[in-house]
Amino acid sequence: MKNTKFTYTKMTCLLGFIFTILVSCERELSDEAVFATFPNTAEIFTDSPVGLGTDFYFPYIGSKATAWTVDNEVSYEGTASMRFDVPNANDPDGNYAGAIFRVDGEGSGRDLSGFDALTFWAKASQAVTIGEVGFGEDFGENKYVTTRTNIDLTTNWVKYTIPIPDPSKLIQERGLLRYSAGGIGPVGSEVGYTFWIDEVKFEKLGTVAQPQPVILSGQDVEQQSFNGSQIDLAASGLTQTFNTNGRNVTVNTAPAYFTFTSSEPSVASVDENGLVTVNSQGTASITAVLAGVEAKGSLKVTSNGSLQPAPTPTLPESNVISIFSDAYTNIPVDFYNGNFQGQGTTGGVASLGNDNILLYNNFDQDFGFVTTQFVNPTVNLTSQNRIHFDLYIQESIDSGDQLTVELVNAGSDGVIEPFVDNGGGLSIPSSELTSGTWMSFDLSLDNFTNPTGGNNFSGGIANRTHMGSITFVSGLTLSSIIVDNIYFYTE
């Protein structure tokens, strides 16, 4: 360089400047040290687990407990890596791999507040998408669970970053790593594979910036409700998104990272878990903030007061086979919400004073259905020709909304099997739906002729000797429904 020269004064200035910064850094650290009394060790695994103690690996129920090993043959750096053998679906020891890595010892933990991300290098035996990797799960409060989903691994080592939604919260974290990965292929016949991760540690990258927290998928949701009703904001997904090296990375976050606020707590209050409780007639807006940044998305909930009970059934008990009603003795029911894999619908039996109802939320999430099953034993509906149920919809009805009811005959084995058992569905169009009032439906079983369960069941229900389930399907439109008095009867 031709135009540079020695200038000692500049150099001194620069050093002075650096020193000034350091002094201020020092002060910050000291302040923080008052709260942070736990080690701030960054590494989780380098060539062996770091600082986790002896009892730190806890597999999820149903997963293959031996899926994780230390591989001394393969490593990104050093001599060893973490190896995960994802089992085949038919593995008797568990049909997926998943676990938490938790610092050993009650009351232990790490201070992660000085970091901004969990990072690791990873590769797999074939290009594969693994379901979940994250941290913050300790099988205790699980307060700060953070998960990055659907991570694409290649057969080459690639560095992955999982941003911390708000590092200041993590002053004593035991759950340093969590993962869950299933095999590849159709449900029920997945094939396993192997993936490796190495140099697993928390880092202060400095390039994790521009936070964009989101609740309710970023939508401004308006919902009609009634006193006593509850709406779980966490169930519909809370996320934090950071721009890291120019690309967005989104993680699913626990509600504890957020601060929720209601504009009118007397109308609808919200707790630290994002559970909204409707208290009185009126309108309230629920918003959230994460680390000083207002989340995109809000809930405007309007209560019309108390929910009136559904009309009391009048048919004699002898004429009725009841699935769910306070007016009759119900047959044995296995569940009122199957919570099948991939299904987003939450809720089930709820109480309104003396009246029990079926309250389903997140009815438009994922596949948008909820199943009530009664196969122990199945029920013979050969001599019944109609089904009755009462339906209440809080939200406004849009032209595309619909509700489909599906009935499946489980067959003599009493097991509901796709592509084996017969079933039939019937759709109720938006023109027959009304918001904010109980609707009573009495439908002929002969009209349940549509294929159901995503075409898994068809053929209708002319044969009703071993009926086993009833499913309500939203068509991904309605976000919540209330159902009461489900029974079959003879006209």
Next chain:
Amino acid sequence: MTKKHTYKIKELFISVLLIVSFFVISSCETNETQTVATFTELVMADEFDTDGAPNSTIWGYDIGTGQNGWGNNELQYYTDRTENVTVQNGVLIITAKQEQFEQSSYTSARLLTKGKFEQTYGRFEARIRLPYGQGIWPAFWLLGDDSNGTEVWPQIGEIDIMEYLGNEPSKIFGTVHGPGYSAGESISKSYILDNDRFDTGFHIFGIEWGPDYINFYVDDVLYNQITPEDVPGEWVFNQGPFYIILNVAVGGELPGAPNAETVFPQTMLVDYVRVYNRSN
């Protein structure tokens, strides 16, 4: 650069950082201590201390879309509206918005000192916090006067003190364009911040430009020098004069279009623009 260390022990922090700092300084240079700038005679400064429209004795505007999106198929329509350019709280704010305006899908602003402040040579410096996102393309640059249209680019010369693409928020680049070395053949060098980004805080971008050399610096790091030996054509930077341009482009050939992740509006904040001459 060795800033990737993590500091585990507080007591070591100071000494480690000092060593690191020394290393940063010496790594830019083989065996000499570096001085990023020596010109100290202030000849023009806008500190942006008066709220409202920028000082009209210093700044004019390019309005519209130019030819073919200012020669780069850029997507924005430049305006001088307050929504796109204003001074507030001690900073110049250039805002790129997503909105339908005069057949364009984005608006932004481009300020220039053409006919108001022009000179050859000097130390041109600005302190800026940059926007971010795919398709966002801000710049602080100099263009040679076209002598009332009798000379055309690239013969007039262009010195890009700072260009930046919003999808690479830790990197800026400094470039010269001239005859035989323009556009894709321009002479350029990038500077990457370690463990930091240009969109989360203010940084100083500058050149010190004299006969037969242009030095490029960011903050306290001199990261490039371009001389006539470095360009494959005529050195057009010993003539002039040149004027200053500040702009935020959206889309165009270099950055590509914004995508679903690009957040609008985006703002470039300029704390000051200063020009110094050699004092002796």
